[in-house]
Amino acid sequence: MTFAVLRALHALIGDALDDVERIYAEAGNSSHNSRTSTPGTPSTASTARSPTHKSSNSAQGHAYASPPPSPLISSYFQSQPSSQDRSTTPLSTLDFPSLDLPFDPNSPSENLTSHPVVISAVNRIVAAAGQMSATVQIPFLTLCDAGMGFHLPSCLRLLEASHTVEILREAGPDGLHVKLIAEKNGVDKNKLAHILRLLATHHILREVSPNVFANNRLSSILDTKKPFEKLMRNPETKYSDTNGVSAFFGMCTDELFKSAGFLTETYFLSPQKHKNGREPTRAPFNHAFGCEGVGFFGWLEGEGIDGKQVNGPGRGVDLIPGVVIPGNGSINHKRGTSSIGKAADMYSGKGSPTNKPRDPLANPNRFRLERFGKAMTGTASWEVPGAVLNGFDWQSLPKGSVIVDVGGGIGSTSMLLAHAYSDGRDISSDEDVPGLKFIIQDREVVVDMGEKAWKDKCPELVDSGVARFQVHDFFLPQPVKNAAVFLLRVVLHDWPDAFAQRILLRLREAAMPDTKLLIADFVLPLACADNFGSAQDKDETGLTEIQGAETMLAPAPLLPNLGKASANGYWMDMTMQCMFNGQERTLREIVSLAHSAGWKVTKVTKAPGSLFGHIVAIPIEIPIQRRARAGSGSAFFDIPNSNYMGGSAVDPHDEALLDDGFTFVRGSSSEIWWWNSRGSEKTKYQCLDPTADEAFDPTCCWIGQEEETIPPFSGSPISFSCSTQYFFSSSTSTACTTLSTEASNISRSAKPNLFITATFLVACPISTIAISPHSGKFLTPEQTRIIGESFQPG
Ligand SMILES: C[S@@+](CC[C@H](N)C(=O)[O-])C[C@H]1O[C@@H](n2cnc3c(N)ncnc32)[C@H](O)[C@@H]1O
Structure with a gap:
């Protein structure tokens, strides 16, 4: 039986190769001579083998789930030869790109790798080869690959960070002896030889003769194309004006790789394991970098880092040669001090971090911050x-429609869309151009x-008003109320469900009846056969009515999700877990998440051979449990447990409530309160180094904490004697203002809209109050505990 499986896999590979070769032969036959030969590509290979397998049409029919195309893929779709380019090139001159030669995005041969038939066939080859290897290899050795494969990203990082790829590009196809490489980048030659050999053994680089290495098709995609000497002088500029691929792998092999090492510590060995999976600031990343309580994005901006370098086991950017990091390098023992401020700011990197450098140049993590931007x-x-x-019918939108690119990064997707659907004028005069506008x-x-970036690349789009940027925290009420489309590209995967839901709620709240939501994210298939959309799936979320949701299973005996060929989607899934406690989602998960926030998924589009999906949703009624109104404001906000509302008492020992729910004080639309009833704690709070240079904005959110006990509010008028009040506001969303007013009595009768709920942490004698009137902001007990820790005297 196993032999039969192996033979079937072998046959699949043969058939798939036939498909690929056929496409290359057809293209070779119809392309012009000058366009068909990949520089340096031997032209013999394609003639070497006439298909021994019966050519199959299977590729056409297998547009099943599979990984995204290879990085830097040049578009077959975008660069078809024009008719005058076609001539009488003999058959078989177009070979598949060689593994031994540097990647050439402009070669017709590379271009053809994005042909749908080729993508589909390549997926089957990769899936079948992976399955064959897992079947025939000695299990211990396969597990060695899995268990010691961590050396691969480690060596890849050194290759990238030491600019070895650029050195090898300058050396040319004959390569360079490791001694000379070492002389240039300063890595010990013996160490370097072994590191490069490990990579060559995995086909990333080539050892052309003993200790002489050269770039190949894989290593060369890391090439920034910049002169090596320049990179040594200014390593911090390495990724500027590049396509971002080297930045992406720099990030993968640095902070992502290190974070992954702490998965088990976080989810299994930690005494807090039951909480760690749900908080974006308690992810494996936080363990790795010693910055619990700080979100990854805030950390990139310098939060949770004190002094010159990134500390904790995951440190390391300061070691990149020549990257100058100011400061003194001490560990930030005040972990979480930056958490004082709006709760969401802890995750987003905005707000009031007391130790966050305001000057971007003073950010010890700026190299990583900029690298992240390019990596995206x-x-x-x-x-x-x-x-x-193709993921959305942009042409169907009325002229001048507004597209809001939420969490849009530096706007790469909007730029693509603006070039396609706007003609560079405020209102397009061309009938066929929808003249879309972008925020x-x-x-x-x-x-x-x-x-x-936009001013450099396409100033006309900014000057004409076609596109504009807006600082906005997506946990706050959405300011744009006339959006035709809210676009969320690779945003939701950064967040655990409760947070992703909140982002969606903000958009739903601002949606017009005909507003569409477009989610662009990986859509993970299951590893087994799936009956998606069948009768069993029929539920109120409308799983059966989604256009394009049908799954195409890979042919047996391949895994239904194409196994190894789909690995990238699952790598990304784990990456999101490790960095944010986020996740990639299956379509069912996306549909249910959207539904919980008042959106109904109607359509999903995936390019053939890609796991990356464009999911369209329309507004529906917001589920009742999400519909709490705060004060007189119109904002909806999430109330995980309605018992927390209106001052009902909370069982302080109910761990589940503390975990899942967020306690808060709800103020009126103009007043929100936070207090400390013990004057003795005043000094501690002054550690916040309050800046009183911004006006208090009462509509913004609040957090607070109280040592000892505040009795749970029982429903009757209640009075607090407060020696200190602190107001945190963030009208500009960039900083928090702290005001301190001495003693005042707050009584419920005096403030009729003030509701108070207090909870008590079992682990720590701190009661928590997170306040979310207008903005829906909240503070989890864990965060309060961290704040508490950070203010321990001494
Ligand atoms: C994975 S990136 C995606 C960027 C962009 N959509 C793209 O496709 O390249 C996530 C983006 O979310 C942004 N972000 C994180 N927290 C945010 C918040 N609270 N409000 C707004 N944007 C936020 C990050 O700065 C980052 O640019």
Whole structure:
């Protein structure tokens, strides 16, 4: 039976190769001579083998789930030869790209790798080869691959960070002896030889003769194309004006790789394991980098880092040669001090971190911050080129429609869309051009980078008003109320469900009846056969009515999800877990998440051979349990447990409630309160280094904490004697203002809209009050505990 399976896999590979070869032969036959030969590509290979397997049409029929195309893929769809380019090139001159030669995005041969038939066939080859290898290899050795494969990202990082790829590009096809490479980048030659050999053994690089290495098709996609000497002088500029692929792998092999090492510590060995999976600031990343209580994005902006370098086991950016990091390098023992401020700011990197450098140049993590921005550009390769253009019917939108790119980064997707659907004028005069307008929203620091990028690349789109950037925290009420489309590209996967739901609620709240939501994210297939949309699936979320949701299973004996060929979607899934406690989602999960926030998924579009999906949803009624109104404001906000509302008492020992629910004080639309009833704690709070240079904005959110006990509010008028009040506001969303007013009595009768709920942490004698009147902000008990820790005297 096993032999039969192996033979079937072998046959699948043969058939798939036939498909690929046929496409290359057809293209070779119809292309012009000058366009067909890949520089340096031997032209013999394609003639070497006439198909021994019966050519199959299976590729056409297998547009099943599979990974995104290879990075830097040049678009077959976008660069078909024009008719005058076609001539009488003999058959078989077009070979598949060689593994031994550097990647050439402009070669017709590379171009053809994005042909749908080729993508489909390549997926079957990769899936079958992976399954064969797992079947025939000695199990211990396969597990060695899995158990010691961590050396691969480790060596890849050194290759990238030491600019070895650029050195090898300058050396040319004959390669360079490791001694000379070492002389240039300063890595010990013996160590380097072994590191490069491990990579060559995995086909990333080539050892052309003993200790002489050269770039190949894989290593060369890391090439920034910059002169090595320049990179050594200014390593911090390495990723500027690049396609972002080297930035992406730099990030993968640095903070992502290190974070993954702490998965088990976080989810299994930690005494807090039952909580760790649900908080974005308690992910494996936080363990790795010693910054519990700080979100990844805030950390990129310098939160949770004190002094010159990133600390904790995951440290390391300061070791990149030549990257100058100011400061003194001490560990930030005040972990979580930056958490004082709006709760969501802890996750988003905005707000009031007391130790967050305001000057971007003073951010010890700025190299990583900028690398992240470029890395996101590099992820364009996740999609088949231009897939977003087909992921939604943009032409159907009324002229001048507003697209809001929420968490849009530096606006790469909007830029693509603006070029396609706007003609560079405020209102398009061309009938066929919908003249769409774009608002790209993100955190302030990212908006600054985005504005700069657009001014460099397409100033006309900014000057004409076609596109503009807006600083906006997507946990706050959405300011744009006339959006035709809210676009969320690779945003939801960064967040655990409760947070993703909140982002969606904000958009739903601002939606017009005909507003559409477009989610662009991986859509993970199951590893087994799936009966998606069958009668069993029929429920109120409308799983059966989604256009394009049918799953195409891979042919047996392959895994239904194409196994190894789909690995990238699952790598990304784990990456999201490790960094944010986020996740990639199956279509069922996406549909249910959207539904819980008042959106109904109607359509999903995936390019053939891609796991990356464009999911369209329309507004429906917001589920009643999400519909709480705060004060007189119109904002909806999430109330995980309605018992927390209106001052009902909360069982302080109910761990589940503390875990899942967020206690808060609800103020009136103009007043929100936070207090400390013990004057003795005043000094501690002054550690916040309050800046009183901004006006108090009472509509913003609040958090607070109280040591000892505040009796749970029981429903009767209650009075607090407060020696200190602190108001935290963030009208500008960039900083928090802290005001202190001495003693006042707050009584419920005096403040009729003030409801108070107090909870008590079992682990720590701190009661928590997180306040969310207008903004729906909240503070989890864990965060309060962290704040408490950070203010321990001494
Ligand atoms: C994975 S990136 C995706 C960027 C962009 N959509 C793209 O496709 O390249 C997630 C983005 O969310 C932004 N972000 C994180 N927290 C945010 C918040 N609270 N409000 C707005 N944007 C936020 C990050 O700055 C980052 O640009």
